[in-house]
Amino acid sequence: GAGVSQSPRYKVAKRGQDVALRCDPISGHVSLFWYQQALGQGPEFLTYFQNEAQLDKSGLPSDRFFAERPEGSVSTLKIQRTQQEDSAVYLCASAIALGPSSYEQYFGPGTRLTVT
Amino acid sequence: SQQGEEDPQALSIQEGENATMNCSYKTSINNLQWYRQNSGRGLVHLILIRSNEREKHSGRLRVTLDTSKKSSSLLITASRAADTASYLCASNGTASKLTFGTGTRLQVTL
Numbered sequence: 001g002a003g004v005s006q007s008p009r010y011k012v013a014k015r016g017q018d019v020a021l022r023c024d025p026i027s028g029h030v031s032l033f034w035y036q037q038a039l040g041q042g043p044e045f046l047t048y049f050q051n052e053a054q055l056d057k058s059g060l061p062s063d064r065f066f067a068e069r070p071e072g073s074v075s076t077l078k079i080q081r082t083q084q085e086d087s088a089v090y091l092c093a094s095a096i097a098l099g100p101s102s103y104e105q106y107f108g109p110g111t112r113l114t115v116t
Numbered sequence: 117s118q119q120g121e122e123d124p125q126a127l128s129i130q131e132g133e134n135a136t137m138n139c140s141y142k143t144s145i146n147n148l149q150w151y152r153q154n155s156g157r158g159l160v161h162l163i164l165i166r167s168n169e170r171e172k173h174s175g176r177l178r179v180t181l182d183t184s185k186k187s188s189s190l191l192i193t194a195s196r197a198a199d200t201a202s203y204l205c206a207s208n209g210t211a212s213k214l215t216f217g218t219g220t221r222l223q224v225t226l
Contacts, residue, residue, distance in 0.1 A: 045213035048213060105161070
């Protein structure tokens with residue numbers, strides 16, 4: 001079946017612009033995670049949702065970052081007033097719950113954000 | 117911040133040889149997952165091993181888990197050029213999120 005899709009795949013923004021990154025999870029997956037991957041590093045957790053509820057946003061680096069999932073399916077990660085240090089690949093993962101706090105996560109192709 | 121580490125950072129082998137990559141993590145886990153990442157692309161889920169499992173197989177992949185040492189290993193047998201990629205382990209602790217290492221870059225040459 002269809003996997004996780006993300007759009008756009010590439011985004012170039014001028015410093016100070018706002019951007020919105022979209023994630024379409026695997027149909028029926030209740031849980032959705034966002035990660036940020038800097039060049040040469042492993043992904044780092046940003047936030048996650050169960051249905052429309054944002055259960056953990058402890059990884060969001062600043063209040064310029066905002067995520068939502070209003071209908072419990074598609075999610076959007078918004079970055080306001082982008083800065084150069086926001087340049088990274090943003091990965092979305094759709095997840096199957098295996099038990100309390102235990103998930104099997106399937107990733108989309110990511111959005112590569114470059115802030116100039 | 118990263119909490120996992122893979123070892124070695126880079127590995128170069130010839131086609132047909134086996135590749136072993138190790139991973140360490142720092143906190144108690146529910147499960148540990150291995151992913152493959154090709155340059156500039158997303159993460160492909162390879163295998164998940166639960167905290168109460170010690171070994172798991174999937175095709176040419178064999179994963180072991182030692183919770184007493186907080187470590188895991190991934191063995192790829194009979195490697196192929198198409199296996200060239202970065203391999204990352206990710207621990208799923210009690211906070212639901214995955215904590216990744218920086219990965220092992222595997223190069224398989226003909």
